[in-house]
Amino acid sequence: MSDHGTVGGKGTACCKHSSLPIGRNEGNFGLESPHGSASRALRLQRVMEELVFTEREYVRSLGYILTHYLPLMDRLDIPQDLRGKRGVIFGNLEKLYDFHSHYFLPELEACPREPAMMARCFLRHSESFGLYALYSKNKPQSDALILHHRHDIFKKKQQELGDMMDLSSYLLRPIQRISKYSLLLQDMLALAAVYVAEIQAAADLIRFQMRHGNDLLTMDAIQDCDVNLKEQGQLIRQDEFTVFFRKKKCVRRVFLFEDLILFSKTKKTDIGNDVYIYKQSFKTNDIGMTHNSAMSALCFEIWFRRRKSEDTYTLRASSVEVKKAWTTDLERILWDQAAHSREMRMQERVFMGMDRKPFMDIQPSDAAICDRAVSCVVTGRSKELHIQHTTYN
Numbered sequence: 001m002s003d004h005g006t007v008g009g010k011g012t013a014c015c016k017h018s019s020l021p022i023g024r025n026e027g028n029f030g031l032e033s034p035h036g037s038a039s040r041a042l043r044l045q046r047v048m049e050e051l052v053f054t055e056r057e058y059v060r061s062l063g064y065i066l067t068h069y070l071p072l073m074d075r076l077d078i079p080q081d082l083r084g085k086r087g088v089i090f091g092n093l094e095k096l097y098d099f100h101s102h103y104f105l106p107e108l109e110a111c112p113r114e115p116a117m118m119a120r121c122f123l124r125h126s127e128s129f130g131l132y133a134l135y136s137k138n139k140p141q142s143d144a145l146i147l148h149h150r151h152d153i154f155k156k157k158q159q160e161l162g163d164m165m166d167l168s169s170y171l172l173r174p175i176q177r178i179s180k181y182s183l184l185l186q187d188m189l190a191l192a193a194v195y196v197a198e199i200q201a202a203a204d205l206i207r208f209q210m211r212h213g214n215d216l217l218t219m220d221a222i223q224d225c226d227v228n229l230k231e232q233g234q235l236i237r238q239d240e241f242t243v244f245f246r247k248k249k250c251v252r253r254v255f256l257f258e259d260l261i262l263f264s265k266t267k268k269t270d271i272g273n274d275v276y277i278y279k280q281s282f283k284t285n286d287i288g289m290t291h292n293s294a295m296s297a298l299c300f301e302i303w304f305r306r307r308k309s310e311d312t313y314t315l316r317a318s319s320v321e322v323k324k325a326w327t328t329d330l331e332r333i334l335w336d337q338a339a340h341s342r343e344m345r346m347q348e349r350v351f352m353g354m355d356r357k358p359f360m361d362i363q364p365s366d367a368a369i370c371d372r373a374v375s376c377v378v379t380g381r382s383k384e385l386h387i388q389h390t391t392y393n
Contacts, residue, residue, distance in 0.1 A: 044191040052112045062097040065170045091138040099128045116195035122202035132178045136213025181206045225278035233258025244314040289330050
C-alpha cells in the first residue's frame with residue numbers, strides 16, 4: 001500500500017504528504033458543536049485524522065510481522081517445541097491483517113471527515129471485530145511459548161532486522177489497537193454534536209470485544225460441565241454475584257449466554273489460577289426477570305414461568321453498573337426470544353392454513369359447523385395474544 005497519493009473515494013483526492021483526503025467536503029463534517037465552536041470541530045477533525053493515520057501504521061506493523069517473522073515457522077531448523085505451533089504463536093494475525101488492509105483501512109480513508117460514516121465502518125464490520133476477542137483469548141498461550149522459552153530463532157531475526165522491538169512487542173499491537181479504538185471513539189463521542197447514537201454503538205461494539213476475549217478465557221476454565229457451551233449462543237458477559245435462593249446465600253461466578261445462564265463456584269488451583277466448578281444452568285427461554293428487589297438496589301431477580309414463586313434467584317451485583325449491564329442484556333434476550341416465539345407461531349398458523357388469508361377461496365355454506373370453526377379460531381387467537389402479553393410484561 002503506497003504512502004503517497006491515492007484515491008480515497010468518489011470526488012475525493014488524497015494529499016500527497018499527509019495522505020488525508022481533501023476535496024468538496026473540506027471543513028464540513030456534517031455537524032456543529034452545541035455552541036457553534038470552531039475549535040470543537042477542529043478537535044473532532046484531528047481525532048478522525050488520528051484514527052486514519054494510526055490505522056495505516058497499524059496495518060504496516062501487522063504486515064511487518066507476517067513478512068519477517070511468520071516465515072520462520074516454515075524453516076527446517078525450527079526448534080522441535082515450535083513445530084506445528086504457528087497458530088498458537090501468531091493466532092489469527094493473518095485474518096486481522098487481511099481485514100484491516102483490504103477492507104477497514106480503505107473504508108476509513110474514504111471518509112476521514114465524516115464521523116457518522118466512520119462509525120458505520122465499525123458497525124458494518126462488527127463480525128470481523130470478533131477476531132480481536134479470539135486473538136486476546138489465544139494471547140496467553142502465545143506469550144508462554146515466546147517469553148518462557150525465549151527461542152533464539154526470534155531473537156536472531158530481530159538482530160538481523162536491527163529492530164529495537166522484539167516479536168512479543170509486535171504481537172501486542174492488536175491488543176493495543178483495539179484499546180486505541182475505544183479511546184478515539186470516546187473522544188469522537190465527546191466532541192460530536194450529531195450522529196451520537198451511531199458513534200455510541202461503535203464504541204459499545206469495541207468495548208464488548210475488549211471484554212469478550214477475557215470472558216472466553218474465563219469460560220474455558222469451567223469444569224465438570226455437562227452442557228455443550230458451544231451450542232448456547234454467544235457468551236454475553238460473566239461476573240461474580242452473591243446469590244440468594246431459599247434463604248441460602250452463596251457466591252457464584254455467573255455466565256450469561258444467549259440461550260443459557262450458568263452458575264459456577266470459583267476454585268483456586270495449586271498454581272494460583274481460578275477455575276470454575278459447574279453448579280447449575282437454566283435455559284434463558286425458561287426464565288423471567290425482575291429488575292429490582294426489595295433486598296437491595298444492587299439486586300435483581302430471576303424466576304421461572306413453570307415453577308413455584310419461592311424458586312426465585314436473587315443476584316446481588318458488585319456495583320450499580322454491573323447490575324444495569326446484566327438487566328439490560330437479559331431484557332434484550334427475553335424480548336428477542338418473545339419476538340422469535342411469536343414469529344414462529346405465526347408461521348405455524350400460516351402453514352396450518354389458520355392465518356388471516358386463506359389458502360383458497362372457500363365458498364359460503366349453510367353448514368353451521370363452518371361458523372363454529374371460525375369462532376374457535378378467533379377465540380384461540382384472542383386467548384393466545386392475552387397469554388403473550390401476560391407472560392412477557
